[in-house]
Amino acid sequence: MGPSIVILTEDRYENPQKKNWYINNILKEDGLLLSALAELGFRVSRVSWSSKTFDWEGVDYAIFRTTWDYFERMDEFLDWVNLYSKKIKFINNFNLIQWNLDKSYLRGFPKKDTVPSLFLNFGDKTKLKEIFKKTSWEEVVIKPSVSAAAWNTHRVSKKNLHKLEPVFSELKKKHKMIVQEFQKSVLTDGEVSFVVFGGVFSHAILKKAKKNDYRVQDDFGGTVSVYNATLKEVEFAEKIVGLCPELPLYARVDILYNTNKKPLLSELEIIEPELWFRFNPKSAKLLAKKIFDFINY
Numbered sequence: 001m002g003p004s005i006v007i008l009t010e011d012r013y014e015n016p017q018k019k020n021w022y023i024n025n026i027l028k029e030d031g032l033l034l035s036a037l038a039e040l041g042f043r044v045s046r047v048s049w050s051s052k053t054f055d056w057e058g059v060d061y062a063i064f065r066t067t068w069d070y071f072e073r074m075d076e077f078l079d080w081v082n083l084y085s086k087k088i089k090f091i092n093n094f095n096l097i098q099w100n101l102d103k104s105y106l107r108g109f110p111k112k113d114t115v116p117s118l119f120l121n122f123g124d125k126t127k128l129k130e131i132f133k134k135t136s137w138e139e140v141v142i143k144p145s146v147s148a149a150a151w152n153t154h155r156v157s158k159k160n161l162h163k164l165e166p167v168f169s170e171l172k173k174k175h176k177m178i179v180q181e182f183q184k185s186v187l188t189d190g191e192v193s194f195v196v197f198g199g200v201f202s203h204a205i206l207k208k209a210k211k212n213d214y215r216v217q218d219d220f221g222g223t224v225s226v227y228n229a230t231l232k233e234v235e236f237a238e239k240i241v242g243l244c245p246e247l248p249l250y251a252r253v254d255i256l257y258n259t260n261k262k263p264l265l266s267e268l269e270i271i272e273p274e275l276w277f278r279f280n281p282k283s284a285k286l287l288a289k290k291i292f293d294f295i296n297y
Helices: 021-039 074-084 094-100 103-108 128-134 161-174 231-242 282-295
Strands: 004-009 043-048 061-064 089-091 117-120 139-144 154-157 177-181 191-197 200-208 223-227 250-257 263-269
Touching: 004 021, 021 043, 021 282, 061 282, 103 117, 103 177, 103 263, 128 139, 128 161, 139 161, 154 161, 161 177, 191 231, 191 282, 200 231, 200 282, 231 250, 231 263
Parallel strands: 004 043, 004 061, 061 089
Antiparallel strands: 117 177, 139 154, 139 177, 191 200, 191 250, 200 223, 250 263
């Protein structure tokens, strides 16, 4: 029998009794990878990372897929990761997970290739109006440096500054924060996500926000479609992944464009990125093969 591998999800999605389009997409995505791994001889199961009933003792490998509650249960998640990293081999590995948890990892990439960003520690006294004075930014996006899916994310301009200054102050009491220059191109051109397996580009997705919104995630009403990447875009995405401390087996490079049409790294997701297998089913088999080769190297 082949090695045992667990596809990690969260409680809400392990065995949902009520389904909708969002949950159906999750089940389809995880199902495609499960089938692809099973075809290569793995003993595959799918379970919530926080399951109290699952027998973790017989697991050889775990791949983080739809663990999308981790940032809301950070202490519990970190305890789980620290405990089981000693018993199970993680894909991506433990070091990469630790590095990618906090968006301050962006500091490790060339400034010319990233969305202009400021990083603030817990309790920082800097006010938004001071940030606007010190920079030439017309608008910014604020969010906790440990977050996902636009959680506690706000778009701030000089017009709504007075309303969001108190929000910013409260967030800093509980979270380290990242402040990024708002890229207006997201309103017209959207955000492009490049899926990269083992350092090699697989496919790309275009995410566009609904009218009068800037959040491109489909759970906020955004649209998702296949994107035909150019060679320069592919090279940029692969270069970004190649600059990671270690090469991840899977990564998603999120790119926005500035006013000069230059691609800028917005975020690099390597813990539990949505990979949109459903738009390119062969990609699930590609990732499964990368995992197989990695384990049997």
